[in-house]
Amino acid sequence: MTPFQIFLVVVLASGMVAVVICLSKGLIGRLAATCAATVCAAGIAFAIEPNWTTSIAHRLGISRGTDLLLYLLVLTVLYGFLLIYLKLRRVRRELTLLVREIAIREAERKSPAPQQPPDSAQ
Amino acid sequence: MTRDDAALALLTAHVRAQTFVVIPVFNEGAVIGEVLDQLVQHFPNVVCVDDGSSDGTWEALRSHAPHALRHLVNRGQGAALQTGTEYALRCGALRIAHFDADGQHRIEDLERMVAAVARGDCDIALGDRFAGNAASVPLGRRMVLRAAVVFHRIVSGIALNDVHNGLRVFSRVAAERIEMTADRMAHASELIDLIAQSQLRVLQFPVTIRYTEYSRAKGQSWTGGFRILFHYLVGRALD
Numbered sequence: 322m323t324p325f326q327i328f329l330v331v332v333l334a335s336g337m338v339a340v341v342i343c344l345s346k347g348l349i350g351r352l353a354a355t356c357a358a359t360v361c362a363a364g365i366a367f368a369i370e371p372n373w374t375t376s377i378a379h380r381l382g383i384s385r386g387t388d389l390l391l392y393l394l395v396l397t398v399l400y401g402f403l404l405i406y407l408k409l410r411r412v413r414r415e416l417t418l419l420v421r422e423i424a425i426r427e428a429e430r431k432s433p434a435p436q437q438p439p440d441s442a443q
Numbered sequence: 444m445t446r447d448d449a450a451l452a453l454l455t456a457h458v459r460a461q462t463f464v465v466i467p468v469f470n471e472g473a474v475i476g477e478v479l480d481q482l483v484q485h486f487p488n489v490v491c492v493d494d495g496s497s498d499g500t501w502e503a504l505r506s507h508a509p510h511a512l513r514h515l516v517n518r519g520q521g522a523a524l525q526t527g528t529e530y531a532l533r534c535g536a537l538r539i540a541h542f543d544a545d546g547q548h549r550i551e552d553l554e555r556m557v558a559a560v561a562r563g564d565c566d567i568a569l570g571d572r573f574a575g576n577a578a579s580v581p582l583g584r585r586m587v588l589r590a591a592v593v594f595h596r597i598v599s600g601i602a603l604n605d606v607h608n609g610l611r612v613f614s615r616v617a618a619e620r621i622e623m624t625a626d627r628m629a630h631a632s633e634l635i636d637l638i639a640q641s642q643l644r645v646l647q648f649p650v651t652i653r654y655t656e657y658s659r660a661k662g663q664s665w666t667g668g669f670r671i672l673f674h675y676l677v678g679r680a681l682d
Contacts, residue, residue: 410681417518417626421526424492424512428530 322369329368337361360397451558458561462612463488463510463536464553465527467520471544472499474657478546479507485550486540486557490531492523510534521630525623532618537561539618541611545658548610552650556612565646566617567638569603570610574649581654587668595632598679601639603647607631610650617643624682628667629674636679 322330337358344354367374367390374386383389464486468475475491483489491508493501495517504511512530514523524541531539538560542548548570556568572580573588580588588607595606609631613621620641625633638645 407681413626414624416516417522420514420516420518421522421529424514424526425530425533428510428512429533 326368330365333361333364333368337365451554453558453561454554458538458557459486460488461535461537462486462540462557462561463490463527463531463534463538464540464542465490465492465524465531466508466542466544467492467494467523467527468496468500468504468544469494469517469520469523470496470498470500472496472503474546475500475544476503476507478544479504482542482550483507483509485554488531488534488536490527491544492527492530494518494520494523519625519627519630521623521628521633522626524630528613528618532615536618537615539613539615541609543609543658545655547653547655547658549651549653552610552648553612556610556648556650559646559648560612560614564644566614566643567645568612569605569645569647570608570650571603571605571647572608572650572652573604574647576651579652579654581659591632595635599636599639601635601645603635603645605647606635608650608652617641625674625678627674628671629678632671632675633678 340349340354340357340361343349344351349357371386374389376386378384378386378389381389383392464482466475466478466482466489468491471478479489479491487509489508490510490512491504493504493511493513495514501511501513504513510530512526514526528539538557540553540557542553552570556570559565559568588605591606592604596602611634620643621634621637623630623633623637
């Protein structure tokens with residue numbers, strides 16, 4: 322193996338250990354952990370045996386292994402963006418609810434009762 | 444006595460007091476005091492929601508607004524309207540109106556709409572600038588708003604003449620049933636969807652919008668329109 326392959330394997334193996342630690346601490350769910358571990362495992366396999374990407378690419382009708390990796394990378398990045406965007410939306414929504422509740426409670430604490438006309442009969 | 448006069452006769456002090464006017468406010472320190480001073484003479488329960496302003500708006504609200512709420516950070520006009528609406532509901536409001544802070548709406552238009560909801564003619568009264576004096580509507584804005592009308596007829600399945608008018612009045616039932624989740628300007632489009640789904644009775648009322656240099660400067664740009672469309676479509680797809 323070349324030094325770069327060794328470096329890649331070490332980095333991806335560290336990533337897999339991190340995934341296991343995060344899963345054990347409950348920081349990520351099983352599905353996310355499985356996906357991340359699969360990506361790391363595939364990365365390690367392809368780093369050790371680069372020709373595998375080419376043979377898989379050929380079976381899928383893609384001429385080169387690097388093209389297959391590029392397509393997978395694009396799909397992974399887009400999926401990652403979608404997940405981050407959805408998470409951001411959730412956080413924004415929760416922030417709005419929090420800001421709203423604080424605003425209403427502060428107003429209820431400070432404001433006088435709603436203005437009523439002198440004659441309460443409609 | 445005209446129909447309008449008869450409607451306004453319904454606006455007793457009690458009806459006015461039961462109507463909470465919600466105004467979202469963001470950096471409107473220059474005009475908000477004057478708008479409020481006029482409005483509270485007609486509607487004593489005005490709820491102003493300062494959406495994280497940085498220009499002294501909050502100080503103006505504390506001295507002029509009967510009910511002043513403050514978002515600690517800016518969350519957008521839709522979020523501010525929903526905050527004011529929820530506060531008004533907790534205060535026991537029977538009708539809730541939306542009114543813009545820049546002084547572009549006329550109180551007499553609001554009064555006619557409140558009277559219609561109070562009389563039970565409709566659950567939701569929406570302002571319609573094109574049925575009123577539309578000559579003052581700038582051409583560019585008119586085209587964008589007309590496009591929005593066509594868009595909502597197709598997408599939301601509701602035939603309204605003016606879908607982005609900030610002057611609205613809701614009965615309590617309608618305000619309880621309609622909850623906006625779009626924080627920023629896309630709330631106006633989301634609101635049309637919610638109204639279409641709610642099966643509530645809707646009436647449109649001719650209103651005149653006062654386009655001043657100030658209100659034009661605060662209004663949406665073309666790019667803002669596309670941003671609203673993007674947020675609306677994303678919200679519709681994901682929520």
